[in-house]
Amino acid sequence: MNIVDFSLLFKQIDRERSPSNKIDQIISWTERQPEIKAARIICFNDHQIGRSADIGSINQVKEIHLFPGETSILNSSFPLPSGLFPPAYRNTTTVFCPFFQGKDELLGALLLKCDYPRKILKKYSRELEIISSKIGDVIQIGYLRKKLLDMGKPAIQKDILSPNILGRLMNLLELPMYIMDNTGNFIFVNTTFLNQFQYKNIEELNLNGNFFLERDDWARGIQKVLGFTEIGGYAVKVCTGEGNVRVVQDLATLIGKSIFGVLFDITNFINIQDELQETIETQKLLNEKLMATTSTLRKTQSTAMKSLAKLAEYRDMETGSHLQRICEFNKCICKKIYEHQPYNFTISEDYINDIYLSGMLHDIGKVGVPDQILLKPDSLSPEEWKIMKKHTEWGWNILNQADRELGEQSFLTLASRIALSHHERYDGSGYPRNLKEEDIPLSARIASLSDVYDALTSKRPYKEAWTHEQAMEEIVSMRGKQFDPVLVEIICGIEQEFSEIKLNLSDYETAN
Known part of the structure; x- marks a missing residue:
């Protein structure tokens, strides 16, 4: 609200x-x-x-x-x-x-x-x-x-309801009511009126002579009542017997030659309105400061992410365009998840921005892989592959330690989950923990799909780049095996966007 x-x-x-x-x-x-x-x-x-x-x-x-x-x-x-x-x-x-x-x-x-x-x-x-x-x-x-x-209809105005009769009826009700002559003197007020506005009796009220403050406003309201047969409702300030000022809504009508009115104390409502107005002004100021701070924070986060990602990038055969593409792919998928909310939980709009940044660090753990393994142009031996797989846990350790030092969840929380689990497979045959289905964090499932698509459509020392159509055919074939079926369905609906991202951020090593 x-x-x-x-x-x-x-x-x-x-x-x-x-x-x-x-x-x-x-x-x-x-x-x-x-x-x-x-x-x-x-x-x-x-x-x-x-x-x-x-x-x-x-x-x-x-x-x-x-x-x-x-x-x-x-x-x-x-x-x-x-x-x-x-x-x-x-x-x-x-x-x-x-x-x-x-x-x-x-x-x-x-x-x-x-x-x-x-x-x-x-x-x-x-x-x-x-x-x-x-x-x-x-x-x-x-x-x-x-x-x-x-009560104000002409048929009733004929002295059937005199002020005295009205007065007795008014005392049966729990609303502050008054009867006043056209000169402004109170003829009758009920017990609720006296109690609520702290007067001992009607004599003290008339003697005060200053119950309705800002008399000009009140007089204009009364003139409307005298000139028309409809009820006049207007806000006016009144003074209590103890000298306190309250704001009331006066609902008055003409009955015979007397003015009959009911007062509703709206002081608290007016105060709330004033507080709301002050809060609005304060919130506008805070929003401006928050937007400036958020912008600075996001720039700082982005710079930190890119700097960390460079550690792995300089030692790997990957390029900066690869990291940028992963981020864009993640963002495209997340936008559709946010739009349709296909899971039994919901994601926020902030999640889109967080995963966009966090995706840069999915392979940060590769900084711990020896060069002779990381840069080897041929296929890895079983022992070498065992070491290569450890990059997921090393990435988790790096990012999770930094996240703990911040003392609360941050953008690094999402990054650490992606680093650890982006090689898990939907059927449980992945690594490092053999997680399956929704036990795999959503962020890691998204990053896995983005990473595989980009790897398939990029040239490597051991393979040529696949076409977009070949990559999509492979991804669809691995639905429910390697990839989350919901995400496969989403990527099939936005495959043209994936193809355009690959083309616009190309390393010139993709298939034609």
Whole structure:
């Protein structure tokens, strides 16, 4: 959930007058988040929202006793209402984010479908709490708007509801309410009003004479109420009996010759908005610094990788173009894995960049192979081949030691895995540990395929370069034997890219 988008959402909600549009904005924004598959809103208290209230996409649920009273993960067998989510989500877990009337009366909940619910709750618990609370406010305000409009209809305005009768009704409700004459004097306030804003009685409130601060803003709001029959909703600052300043949303309407209003304390919401704005500015600054630092770090990593790779390159018959091609091949394969995520785990976009750099060091262990073996133009003897195979373990030792000294996982972690396992085979017949299938690290499986393709299509002292078509035919024939079947399928889909990389980074020793 992007913090900038989060702030924009609240601004969009405040601009909407219709509660239905507000609710639709919240659902639409939530479902646009990459981590969220679907979002729904349920409400337990039919009285609060009313059947004809303008509440948008809200589903009424009666079985309130089945639901928890706190943010939770509902398992796939939890009895959600039929048809609430599409059938595709029927057997999946649900994130339950409740909202309340008052302090502890459960009013409803925001329900989310996502791939990693625990991760969502851990990462975005505060944001989800704010959004669900906002939903509760919108629902209650929407209901109250409707009731106030009903009370303000001409048929009711004929002294049927006098201020005294209204006052007695107001004391039964737990929202701060007031009745005021058109000169600005309070005629009646309920007990909740006095308690919440810390006044002993209405006399003290009127004596203060400064309850509504920024009187010009408040007066303009009142004039709208006096001039129209619809409810006026506007934000204004008020002063409590103890001298504290709070920000409230005043929902007022004209009943007879009196102004009837309900106050919603939105101070915390305003503070959160201000904090979000400050956080946005801070994040922009941090992002700029992070991008600069990341760019420097990547350049440093790349330089370190190339420098290390040169150690092996100077002693081997390989060329710099070979290393560059391996990196490009790895990157091409990884992009497709990231795009389609074909495994039962996912890779991140950073993985693409990491394997691009790490692939340079797949043969770093060859620095330990004696020259008479490493540079021998003929086939190796069994004893010589035994020594040559040790380059995988030597590479692991070099890179793993450096990785441990850094004290945490780094780009060298991936490089060490590739160095150790890029000669393992999918059927378990490779070396040095005879790993098979998914026991072989994905990075090593990718590097193995890239390395073999490049070796086949390159000239060596003991062989001529194969054509691209010959190399692909060999790779396909080794599907499930030497190579991961998923990776073979991927390379078959991007073989033209492999051919172009080989041509553009050619040593002029490839087959025509």
